[in-house]
Amino acid sequence: DRSIKIAPSILAADFANFGAECEAIEAQGADWVHVDVMDGHFVPNITFGPAMCAAIRPHIKGVMDVHLMISPVDPYIDAFAKAGADVITAHVEAGPHIHRTLQAIRGAGVKAGVALNPGTPASAVADILDMTDLICVMTVNPGFGGQKFIDMTAKIRTLREMIGDRPIHIEIDGGVDPKTAPLVAQAGADVLVAGSAAFKGGSVSNPAPYGENIRAI
Numbered sequence: 001d002r003s004i005k006i007a008p009s010i011l012a013a014d015f016a017n018f019g020a021e022c023e024a025i026e027a028q029g030a031d032w033v034h035v036d037v038m039d040g041h042f043v044p045n046i047t048f049g050p051a052m053c054a055a056i057r058p059h060i061k062g063v064m065d066v067h068l069m070i071s072p073v074d075p076y077i078d079a080f081a082k083a084g085a086d087v088i089t090a091h092v093e094a095g096p097h098i099h100r101t102l103q104a105i106r107g108a109g110v111k112a113g114v115a116l117n118p119g120t121p122a123s124a125v126a127d128i129l130d131m132t133d134l135i136c137v138m139t140v141n142p143g144f145g146g147q148k149f150i151d152m153t154a155k156i157r158t159l160r161e162m163i164g165d166r167p168i169h170i171e172i173d174g175g176v177d178p179k180t181a182p183l184v185a186q187a188g189a190d191v192l193v194a195g196s197a198a199f200k201g202g203s204v205s206n207p208a209p210y211g212e213n214i215r216a217i
């Protein structure tokens with residue numbers, strides 16, 4: 001369905017409290033939980049891996065949406081699938097064989113996503129549309145939360161046209177807030193990742209701001 005889903009990124013949560021943060025953000029209205037995996041190689045920051053995903057899995061009732069900002073991807077797909085990912089998204093820039101990577105993700109029984117950095121055109125996914133369940137349009141250069149939104153609405157419109165009636169989500173990641181969310185939704189996005197805009201002002205012991213933030217997006 002094309003209703004808008006909000007996917008808070010736990011990159012903006014309290015790293016000492018991930019289990020409780022996942023429960024709090026879902027209780028406050030999150031549709032999906034977005035998990036940003038970074039390797040200090042594909043992107044200039046390091047976060048966490050499959051063991052952490054497995055640890056938080058029991059604390060998430062809905063979709064665990066795993067965004068891999070790592071290179072290579074293929075050696076780790078099974079580990080993230082076993083950790084309980086519902087969606088695994090790999091970057092088209094992370095290696096020469098995105099077709100093989102998407103095949104491996106679906107082969108592991110997980111929905112396959114493909115992410116595009118701001119500098120990568122929509123045409124990069126033209127030949128893999130039938131192998132993908134989600135296209136993640138990065139609206140920041142990946143690596144850090146809290147960065148300024150880069151307008152990719154033209155790319156989103158192009159992708160929506162290319163997708164036609166295939167059941168493919170368009171997810172937006174980076175700088176999504178109450179101001180930018182309507183722009184990307186209008187252009188055809190249906191899953192909105194929000195880190196800082198979702199978690200700001202709240203905490204596990206004071207989760208009400210999470211709900212206000214999510215409703216404002």
Ligand code: DX5
Pocket residue numbers: 009011012034036067140141142143144145146147173174175176193194195196197
């Ligand atoms: C960026 C990550 C995003 C990021 C979003 O590398 O992939 O998911 O956490 O954070 P905000 O919403 O703060 O830009």
Ligand code: ZN
Pocket residue numbers: 009034035036067173193
């Ligand atoms: Zn992300």
